[in-house]
Structure formats: structure tokens, C-alpha cells
Amino acid sequence: MTHAAIVGWGKCLPPSILTNQDLATFLPTDDEWITTRTGMKERRISHVRGIELAIVAAERAIACAGMRGEDIDLVIYGSCSNDEMVPNSASGVQQRIGALRAAAFDVNTACTSFMYGLSIGTSMIKSGIVRNALVIGVELISQYMDWTNRNVAVLFGDGAAAVVLTESAREAGVICEKLQCYADSRQILRVRGMGTMYANLGVDYGLTRWDFDGQEIFRKAVHGMSEASLDVMRRAGVGIDEVALVVPHQANLRIIDAVAKRAGATPEKVFLTVQKYGNMSAATAPVALVEAVETGRVKPGDLVLMPAFGGGLTVSSHLIRWGDRVTPLGGTDVDLPPSDRTALELVNAIRAQKSTGETQAARFDTLKFAEGKPSGDGASSAPP
Numbered sequence: 001m002t003h004a005a006i007v008g009w010g011k012c013l014p015p016s017i018l019t020n021q022d023l024a025t026f027l028p029t030d031d032e033w034i035t036t037r038t039g040m041k042e043r044r045i046s047h048v049r050g051i052e053l054a055i056v057a058a059e060r061a062i063a064c065a066g067m068r069g070e071d072i073d074l075v076i077y078g079s080c081s082n083d084e085m086v087p088n089s090a091s092g093v094q095q096r097i098g099a100l101r102a103a104a105f106d107v108n109t110a111c112t113s114f115m116y117g118l119s120i121g122t123s124m125i126k127s128g129i130v131r132n133a134l135v136i137g138v139e140l141i142s143q144y145m146d147w148t149n150r151n152v153a154v155l156f157g158d159g160a161a162a163v164v165l166t167e168s169a170r171e172a173g174v175i176c177e178k179l180q181c182y183a184d185s186r187q188i189l190r191v192r193g194m195g196t197m198y199a200n201l202g203v204d205y206g207l208t209r210w211d212f213d214g215q216e217i218f219r220k221a222v223h224g225m226s227e228a229s230l231d232v233m234r235r236a237g238v239g240i241d242e243v244a245l246v247v248p249h250q251a252n253l254r255i256i257d258a259v260a261k262r263a264g265a266t267p268e269k270v271f272l273t274v275q276k277y278g279n280m281s282a283a284t285a286p287v288a289l290v291e292a293v294e295t296g297r298v299k300p301g302d303l304v305l306m307p308a309f310g311g312g313l314t315v316s317s318h319l320i321r322w323g324d325r326v327t328p329l330g331g332t333d334v335d336l337p338p339s340d341r342t343a344l345e346l347v348n349a350i351r352a353q354k355s356t357g358e359t360q361a362a363r364f365d366t367l368k369f370a371e372g373k374p375s376g377d378g379a380s381s382a383p384p
């Protein structure tokens with residue numbers, strides 16, 4: 001049986017750090033509230049486009065695998081904040097890394113996009129369609145964040161990470177996974193303003209309003225991530241004692257703690273980045289995985305459990321058998337250009353740009369959603 005081993009890994013975090021104190025300069029919030037409710041202290045704000053973060057992470061993962069761009073025959077770009085919709089973003093990465101004969105497509109399941117991409121890449125290797133796949137999780141959330149909304153603005157940051165998968169005769173890579181979507185909860189996590197139906201409202205693309213039911217998301221996330229993890233361990237015949245490390249999606253420290261408890265994992269077994277990077281949506285889980293390997297928390301042959309959730313409301317859990325190598329085969333000089341602005345300066349520039357569209361924001365209120373109706377696709381089809 002063919003497996004899809006993870007043989008390369010790389011991450012790219014933009015250098016500018018936005019602290020809780022920075023957020024308190026323009027939002028009614030404070031370090032104490034953010035820390036106690038979320039576990040977050042800092043997050044990164046990018047000075048470059050999302051695809052640039054993805055390319056640096058990809059180049060690092062490919063070098064780590066001891067490969068060249070031309071060895072890659074599949075590029076999967078997991079994101080919900082693409083720089084543009086057509087052409088797809090994966091083809092932009094493909095071009096820059098020189099994987100010119102590869103297939104390339106984007107995946108959007110919000111925060112679980114990398115995890116869904118990992119399943120797709122693994123399946124395409126196992127079925128013999130491709131040999132080497134590059135799977136990316138990347139997000140440039142700062143550009144479409146509603147910086148007037150303290151309920152969500154404190155939770156997110158920018159970043160990217162990538163892995164290279166290759167066919168393997170030995171058991172390695174994803175050995176069991178659960179993918180699910182609680183579609184009847186799709187309305188509890190919505191970003192208005194991103195999509196063609198908003199053009200009917202005369203809202204400029206990029207102007208957003210985040211509709212999050214934080215407490216309901218919290219409940220669904222804990223339930224979904226822990227149920228998916230228990231299901232995966234049961235089907236794989238593995239107990240939590242055999243799992244060396246849990247590397248979860250990091251939306252909130254309290255969600256992670258509750259999932260770990262239900263899955264029977266001790267706190268020492270859970271790898272955390274939430275305090276440093278916040279929630280980077282699709283980039284969160286792969287950045288945490290890469291950092292776990294880089295800091296020696298993953299040993300050869302380890303079993304790693306990766307529960308995640310995202311808009312949709314998608315949930316997933318992956319059980320991964322790490323291969324026999326935890327050190328890179330090579331490195332690269334490819335890096336981001338230096339940033340000459342602080343994170344707060346970058347955010348203030350975005351806020352200034354968005355404030356010109358504030359009158360348009362009232363138009364969001366005219367849009368009625370029709371969740372739950374059998375034929376409904378999320379919104380009334382008629383222009384207002």
C-alpha cells in the first residue's frame with residue numbers, strides 16, 4: 001500500500017508583531033481581557049501579499065525535502081483570503097517555484113483549508129495520480145479584518161506554512177482522518193463582504209463585516225474537534241497514550257484546553273502557538289506543526305493528532321505518523337523583503353483605507369440571510 005509521507009516543512013511569519021497593547025490603542029479592549037479569554041498575546045501583520053508568504057513557506061518546505069520546485073507535481077493552496085480569485089493562487093505559487101508541469105488548485109474550508117488540502121494531497125498520492133504534493137495553509141486576514149469590531153479583531157493574525165508530501169512504501173503521513181461539516185451552523189461564522197452577492201449592495205470588495213456567534217462557535221468547535229479526534233483514534237485502534245503530540249487549530253486557548261480534556265490528553269501533550277500568533281485561520285495548524293518539528297517536539301515515528309475547525313462549520317481531525325527524519329535536508333535564501341513599518345502602522349493604514357467606506361457598511365444591514373431553508377444558499381437571490 002502506498003502512503004504519503006511528510007518529508008518537507010516550512011513556515012513564513014511576517015516580522016511585524018501586533019500586541020494586545022497595540023490593539024487597545026484603537027479598540028475598547030485590554031491585555032487582561034484578551035489574555036484571559038483567548039490566551040493570545042501577539043499576532044503577526046503582513047507587509048506583503050498572502051501569496052508572498054505562501055511562496056517563502058513553500059520554498060522552505062521544498063528545500064527541507066531536498067527537492068527542487070520542478071519535482072512538485074501538485075500544488076494545493078489552502079486559504080480563504082486569496083489575493084485574487086482568477087487565476088487561482090496555487091498557480092501563482094507553482095509559477096514562482098518552477099513546478100511547471102504540476103497541477104494546481106485552491107481549497108477553501110476557512111480555518112481547516114490546510115487540513116482538507118492535506119487529505120486531498122494524501123489521497124492523490126495514494127491513488128497514484130501524483131508523486132510529490134505541496135500543501136500550503138496561508139492567510140492574509142489583516143486586509144479584510146473589520147478593525148472596528150473588538151469581538152473578532154483581537155483574535156486573528158497573518159501567516160503561512162507548507163508541507164511536501166511524497167509517496168512512501170512505509171506507513172507515514174496521514175494514517176486516519178475525519179472530515180465533517182456542520183452545515184446547519186454555517187450562519188454562526190460568516191464574513192460579509194467577500195463574494196459576488198455583495199456587489200449587488202454596492203459594497204466595495206474588501207469592506208467586511210464579521211458576523212460571529214463566538215459562544216456558539218466555541219461550543220461547536222469543542223464538540224466537533226473532540227468527537228472527530230475520538231473517532232479517528234478509535235478507527236485507527238490507537239489510544240491517546242500512543243499519541244506523542246496533539247497539534248490543534250489554535251482559535252482560543254480555552255477551546256484547546258477543553259478539546260484536550262475530552263480527548264484525554266494531558267496539557268504537556270498539546271503544542272501551543274496561540275499566545276504568539278493568534279488564529280491565522282488556514283495557516284494556524286500547519287505553522288504549529290512546523291514549529292513543533294523545528295523545536296524538537298516531534299520525534300521520528302511519532303503519532304501526531306491534529307484536530308481543527310473552521311467556517312462552514314467544518315471540523316476535522318488527522319492522525320499523522322511522522323517519518324524517520326525530523327531535520328531538514330536543505331535550506332534556502334528565499335525570504336520576505338524587510339518591513340519598514342510596525343504592525344500598528346500597517347493596521348492603521350488599513351483602517352484609514354477602510355474608513356472611507358463606512359457609509360457603505362450600513363448596506364450590510366439590508367441583506368437578509370435565509371439559513372436553514374432547504375433551497376437556501378445563504379442569502380436571498382434578489383438584489384436589494
Ligand SMILES: CC(C)(COP(=O)(O)OP(=O)(O)OC[C@H]1O[C@@H](n2cnc3c(N)ncnc32)[C@H](O)[C@@H]1OP(=O)(O)O)[C@@H](O)C(=O)NCCC(=O)NCCS
Pocket residue numbers: 028029030033034037038111150151152154155189212213214215217218251252279281309310311
Ligand atoms: C470570542 C470569544 C473569545 C469571546 O469570549 P467569551 O468568554 O465567549 O466572551 P463573551 O462573548 O461572553 O463576551 C463577554 C463580554 O466581553 C466583551 N468583549 C468581546 N470582545 C472583547 C474584547 N476584545 N475586549 C474586551 N471585551 C470584549 C463582549 O462585548 C461581552 O460584553 P457584554 O457582556 O457587555 O456584552 C470566544 O467566544 C471565542 O473564542 N469564540 C470562538 C472564536 C472564533 O470564532 N474564532 C474563529 C474561529 S475560526
